[in-house]
Amino acid sequence: MTRALTKRSRRCPADASHGGCPRSLRSLGAPERERYVPLRRMGYAPVELAAIGLSVTLSGCVSGAPTLTPAQESQVSKVAIYKVGESPREKYQTLQPLSAADCSGAPAGGRVWGNAEQAIDTLKRKAVEINADAVVNVSCSSVPMLNNCWAAQKCSGEAVKIERKEHN
Numbered sequence: 001m002t003r004a005l006t007k008r009s010r011r012c013p014a015d016a017s018h019g020g021c022p023r024s025l026r027s028l029g030a031p032e033r034e035r036y037v038p039l040r041r042m043g044y045a046p047v048e049l050a051a052i053g054l055s056v057t058l059s060g061c062v063s064g065a066p067t068l069t070p071a072q073e074s075q076v077s078k079v080a081i082y083k084v085g086e087s088p089r090e091k092y093q094t095l096q097p098l099s100a101a102d103c104s105g106a107p108a109g110g111r112v113w114g115n116a117e118q119a120i121d122t123l124k125r126k127a128v129e130i131n132a133d134a135v136v137n138v139s140c141s142s143v144p145m146l147n148n149c150w151a152a153q154k155c156s157g158e159a160v161k162i163e164r165k166e167h168n
Helices: 030-034 046-058 070-078 116-129
Strands: 080-083 092-102 134-146 149-162
Touching: 070 116, 080 116, 092 116, 092 134, 116 134, 116 149
Parallel strands: 080 134
Antiparallel strands: 092 149, 134 149
């Protein structure tokens, strides 16, 4: 019976009598070789392990600021930011949750720490992209190793559309 411990040792028969096995496996007796459990037998193929590793790596990423039209750029300064505990006086409808991160706080462009104001500006740009008037429940915190930054500033909140009363 063939036991595949690594991609290179797929052809290694259980008795290891021929020279196709890695030296460390050939030196093991049959009882010792049985203790090794191949990843495939555990239900994981190398491709699946790579996919899991990639998804764990990318799960810490937050998308950057969107590209806006000139008309949208003029709206960025009009987006209101309401921190946790604050809210607009008017009724509003929640559109979707938003998050943004920044890592531009280090001197000379290094990726060491982030700037909360820059992250909030990115939140505003994301809000303009979806036609939101404000972002509520905004909170910012330092997040280690986000977007390849030692201590990024990540801000999150909810984009909202404020219901305006029409004057007749």
